[in-house]
Amino acid sequence: MTRRPAWLWGAAIAAFLFLYAPLAIVVLYSFNDSRLNAQWVGFTFSWYDKLWHNEEMLLAARNSLAIALAAAAASTALGTMAGFALHRYKPRLLPALVLATIAVPEILMGVSLLIFFVLLNITLGMVSIILAHITFCIGFVALVVRARLAGMDESLTEAARDLGATPAQAFRWVTLPLIMPGIVAGALMAFTLSLDDFVITFFTAGVGSATLPLQIYTMVKIAVTPEVNAVSTLLMLLTLTLILIATRLSPSVLRTEASR
Amino acid sequence: MERRALRKWLVGGPPLAYLLFFFAAPLAIMVLASFRVPGDFGGLAPLMLEKKLNLTTEAYAALFSDFLYARLFLKSFAYAALATALCLAAGYPLALLIARSPRRYRDLLILLVILPFWSNFLIRVYAWMTILGPQSYVMRALNGVLGLVGLEPVSLLYTPAAVVVTLVYVHLPFMVLPLYANLEKHDPALLDAAQDLGAGAWQRFWRVTFPLSLPGVYAGAALVFIPAFGIFAIPDLVGGTGGIMIGNVIKQQFLDARDWPFGAALSLVLMASAIALAGLAAAFGRGARA
Numbered sequence: 093m094t095r096r097p098a099w100l101w102g103a104a105i106a107a108f109l110f111l112y113a114p115l116a117i118v119v120l121y122s123f124n125d126s127r128l129n130a131q132w133v134g135f136t137f138s139w140y141d142k143l144w145h146n147e148e149m150l151l152a153a154r155n156s157l158a159i160a161l162a163a164a165a166a167s168t169a170l171g172t173m174a175g176f177a178l179h180r181y182k183p184r185l186l187p188a189l190v191l192a193t194i195a196v197p198e199i200l201m202g203v204s205l206l207i208f209f210v211l212l213n214i215t216l217g218m219v220s221i222i223l224a225h226i227t228f229c230i231g232f233v234a235l236v237v238r239a240r241l242a243g244m245d246e247s248l249t250e251a252a253r254d255l256g257a258t259p260a261q262a263f264r265w266v267t268l269p270l271i272m273p274g275i276v277a278g279a280l281m282a283f284t285l286s287l288d289d290f291v292i293t294f295f296t297a298g299v300g301s302a303t304l305p306l307q308i309y310t311m312v313k314i315a316v317t318p319e320v321n322a323v324s325t326l327l328m329l330l331t332l333t334l335i336l337i338a339t340r341l342s343p344s345v346l347r348t349e350a351s352r
Numbered sequence: 353m354e355r356r357a358l359r360k361w362l363v364g365g366p367p368l369a370y371l372l373f374f375f376a377a378p379l380a381i382m383v384l385a386s387f388r389v390p391g392d393f394g395g396l397a398p399l400m401l402e403k404k405l406n407l408t409t410e411a412y413a414a415l416f417s418d419f420l421y422a423r424l425f426l427k428s429f430a431y432a433a434l435a436t437a438l439c440l441a442a443g444y445p446l447a448l449l450i451a452r453s454p455r456r457y458r459d460l461l462i463l464l465v466i467l468p469f470w471s472n473f474l475i476r477v478y479a480w481m482t483i484l485g486p487q488s489y490v491m492r493a494l495n496g497v498l499g500l501v502g503l504e505p506v507s508l509l510y511t512p513a514a515v516v517v518t519l520v521y522v523h524l525p526f527m528v529l530p531l532y533a534n535l536e537k538h539d540p541a542l543l544d545a546a547q548d549l550g551a552g553a554w555q556r557f558w559r560v561t562f563p564l565s566l567p568g569v570y571a572g573a574a575l576v577f578i579p580a581f582g583i584f585a586i587p588d589l590v591g592g593t594g595g596i597m598i599g600n601v602i603k604q605q606f607l608d609a610r611d612w613p614f615g616a617a618l619s620l621v622l623m624a625s626a627i628a629l630a631g632l633a634a635a636f637g638r639g640a641r642a
Contacts (some may be wrong), residue, residue: 095543096452097553100393103445110442111468111524114479130487170367177364181356186364189371197582197626199599200382200619201375203606207385207616208378210376210395227374230367259359288472290585308474312589316481324475335470339463 115328122321127317139322149323151300152307156287158302159218163225164283170226171233171282172275178242194265201228202295209296216298224296225286232277232285236342238309240274241267277342284331284338386411386616387593396612411617421601421618425625428597431512432580436520439527439576440569442497442520447531447568448561451538462532469525477589480518484509510592518586523579534568535561566636574633578626598622 121129125136166187174190177183184281193201205227209220248270290305297306304327311320387407398479399406415421450461468476483490486507495505508514538561546556584599591597598618605615 095540096449100445100449100452103442104449107442107446107524108464110521111465114476114483114521115468115471117482118475118479128487129482130485131489161490170370173363174367177360177367181360181364183360183364183368186368186371189368189375192373193371195581196379198621199582199584199602200379200623202601203615203619204378204382206606207382207396207612208374211381223374227371230371234367259355284470288470290473294585305472305474308472308478309585309589312474312478312481315487316478320478324472324478328471328475329468331472332467343459 109192110223114254118321121318122325124318124321127318129318129321138351139318140326142319143322143326146319148302149304149307149319152302152304155218155301156303156305159221159225160283160286162222162223163229163286164279166222167226167229167233167282168275168279171230171278172232172237174230175237175241175274175278178238190231190234192298193228194235198228198291199295202292205292206295216296217301220296221293221301221303225289227291229282233275233282236278236281237271237274240271240277240342244270244331273341277338280334280338280341284334287327379426382616383620384408386613386620388613390611395610408613411611411613412621414614415617417622421598422597424598424601425621428581428599431516431595431597432577433517435467435516435523435580436527436573436576437519438516439524440573443524443527443531443572444569447528447535450528450532451535458536462529465528466526473522474585474589475520476522477586479516480521481509481590484514484517509590510595512591512595514590514592515587515595515597518590519580519583522586523576526575530571530575531565531568534565534571538564570633570636574630577633578630581626581629582622 112270120132122139123135123137124132125138126133174186178190202224205220205224206216209216209223214220214223244267249262252266253259257265288305289303292310293303294305294309297303302310304323307331308320308323311317385396387409388399389406389408389410391397392621397406417467444577446465450458450465453461482488485491490620498505507518542560542564543556546560553558582599583597587595587597587600588603591600599622602615602618602622605611605618
């Protein structure tokens with residue numbers, strides 16, 4: 093007997109509508125031939141064209157991509173090491189630190205890093221943003237990689253060792269290829285987390301280092317313009333593509349995301 | 353064994369060092385900063401003054417003596433708590449339906465819950481600025497209905513109501529996921545047994561399903577409440593002057609007012625209350641499981 097009465101369907105469908113309708117409106121209005129975000133007037137690509145000629149926005153997009161690439165590369169390396177250490181060596185301090193970076197309110201991490209960078213005389217800008225993004229990405233990569241390792245057949249590594257492989261060889265030729273999907277998924281996740289971050293970037297950014305989310309924030313704060321719809325649509329398309337690939341590679345991305 | 357210890361440090365050492373330096377140290381420095389004195393031009397005054405540590409509890413004294421901040425904390429608590437309750441009301445049926453769907457559809461449905469959540473946070477807030485804007489279809493329809501029953505038209509954008517609605521929207525998946533994880537594990541035989549014993553649908557839900565799902569409820573509540581409590585971007589963008597929360601004041605201390613010790617103290621009190629509430633939720637969760 094299935095216990096899914098009509099009211100349950102109704103409530104669930106309403107909840108899905110609530111989740112998707114606002115985003116659908118953003119996408120729809122990005123093609124709307126009106127300066128006001130209020131009423132459908134007609135179809136146009138002009139907001140995308142405007143975007144293409146908006147120097148500030150292009151700079152922000154370049155900054156965002158550079159930051160996300162650098163942060164993803166570094167946090168994938170460090171996060172993979174952390175995930176491996178968590179799984180293999182059961183360290184004491186590392187798990188607490190990894191979980192703390194995920195659990196601590198974002199505003200706290202942003203503010204504490206702002207104080208830290210200023211006291212160390214690190215100029216706020218691209219470098220400080222990248223260092224901050226690496227900090228909050230490591231934990232997510234570590235959890236995805238650890239989940240992949242936990243699902244791996246340990247006897248494969250043991251067999252390699254029995255056959256005379258050194259630990260390094262066993263890692264390079266047996267473990268690493270097996271956990272590669274997890275590492276790639278972790279890297280994609282780190283890339284999107286960095287690309288999407290607003291709060292921590294807000295506190296660690298300086299002059300000329302605005303990222304896309306910061307640029308969107310500034311634009312929305314001053315005046316709502318349909319250009320924001322266009323850039324939002326493009327950004328959504330990019331992150332959704334990346335995350336769907338990551339989820340395909342490693343389903344644990346979903347579970348890790350739940351803990352964010 | 354020696355070599356294993358060496359490998360352990362080679363692999364675990366670098367991420368540990370990075371997190372100690374860029375995560376733990378800044379937090380520790382922030383704790384210290386909350387006891388320091390603000391500088392003349394913002395930031396912090398020198399730590400040593402005439403060879404003595406220049407530390408004070410003034411920031412905390414100011415925080416606890418001014419009723420304004422207590423009220424702001426209470427207001428933030430109220431907004432976050434209301435958003436949590438509404439997330440529970442909207443998320444529970446969704447989680448229940450997914451948990452009772454055929455196994456092969458469950459992953460897809462859960463993915464559909466998470467997917468909107470992967471769009472940028474600001475985009476999701478901005479979407480509500482469009483929906484709640486005075487000229488939007490939704491607001492015109494709402495005010496049309498209000499006009500029919502003889503009420504004054506309302507505006508929602510830049511009010512506390514907009515803050516709560518947007519908080520619910522942004523945090524809903526946090527509620528659905530732990531609820532689903534819990535509900536999915538329920539044994540359907542329990543419901544059959546309850547039915548055999550004569551329990552109606554209403555009783556089966558309130559006396560079997562809901563009590564069993566309490567750990568999921570508490571976990572979801574903590575996951576929604578904690579980030580909602582400290583948020584500043586949502587009140588900043590949709591709350592107007594009436595909707596500001598504690599996060600906005602923290603932001604102000606660091607960017608406009610430049611009183612860092614006070615901002616640090618506010619952030620730490622925020623974190624302490626969030627941890628206390630999460631601990632409470634965890635304790636309730638354990639109690640519910642036992």
